[in-house]
Amino acid sequence: MDSIHFSIKKASQLVKELGTQVARDRCIMALLFLIVIGVIAIIIVKRVNPNNKDIRDIPGLAPPAMTRELLWSAS
Helix, strand or coil: CHHHHHHHHHHHHHHHHHHHHHHHHHHHHHHHHHHHHHHHHHHHHHHHCCCCCCCCCCCCCCCCCCCCCCCCCCC
16 A cells, blocks of 8 residues: 555656646747747748847848948959
8 A cells, every 4th residue: 555655656756747747848938939929020021121129130131232342453
């Protein structure tokens, strides 16, 4: 009887630990989802209105420079 009681107590403790780990994982996934949605929103806003000065340019999304100036000339 004591071994059954001990097994049930140990199992319930294990279930509680698994529940907290699942809750933690869900919180982390929710935060990552919000970050991804934020990045996608910024990209969309910059694509729709590229002259918006409130949002800084994102590397890789800015149009390429028309001309490049060299620091030294070959002559």
